Amino acid sequence: MAIGATIHTFEVQLADVDRGVYEEFSLRAARHPSETEAFMVTRVLAYCLEYEEGIAFGAGGISSTEEPAVLVRDLTGSVTAWIEIGAPEAQRLHFGSKLADRVAVYTHRDPAKLLASWEGKTIHRAEDIVLRSFDQGFIDGAVAALARRNAVSVSVTEGQLYLELGDAVLNTPIHEHRAG
Structure with a gap:
């Protein structure tokens, strides 16, 4: 963790009906001084929307060239899912x-x-890479509700994301685009 990073905690209730994932977990996210709040909120949402056994934030956060912002490892330590945030370069x-x-x-x-x-x-395999985005203003609404300690409810049903963060209640379709 970089010097000056701000720690945000999230008590998450996840109900992803589309994937059949129902979990409650605590999440700590360190926001590096060079990381925008919008990037961090998107990173936390990606973690929730990709949640499965072995998921973790990348070791280096936004400054790492060796790992993505979020990744999933299997029991052998092999990376099974590489999850980027923001606007990654094609090379990554x-x-x-x-x-x-x-x-x-x-x-x-x-x-x-x-x-x-x-x-x-x-x-490599560009046609298999999924780019997900949200309606304009959704992330900004979540950023406005962000605190250092957060109670979060994330629900997904039929491609629609419902987010309760603090006093804010937001929703958006999860838009999917293909890279290839």
Whole structure:
């Protein structure tokens, strides 16, 4: 953890009907000084939406070149899911796609611009990479409700995300785009 990182805690109630995942867990997220709150909220949402045994935040956070922001390891330690946040370079996706069985990107930015930035670049199994985004203003609404200690309810049903964070109640469709 970098000097000056701000720790946020989340008590999460997750009900992902679409995947059949129902869990309650505590999550600590260190926000590096160079990381925006929007990036961190997107990172926490990606963790929740990808939740499964072996999930963890990447060791280096946003400054790591060796690991993504979120990853899943199996019992042998092999990376099975490489999950990027924001606007990763095509080269990182290429690397992650060669290393892991599955790659996903969650962005709080314009997905069309991100997809355009990958066009014509070499990305291993690009057609299998899923880019997920949210309605404009959704992440900003979550950032406005963010505190150092947070009670969070995340529900997903039929591709719709419902988020209760503090006093805020937000919802958005989870938009899926393909990289290839």
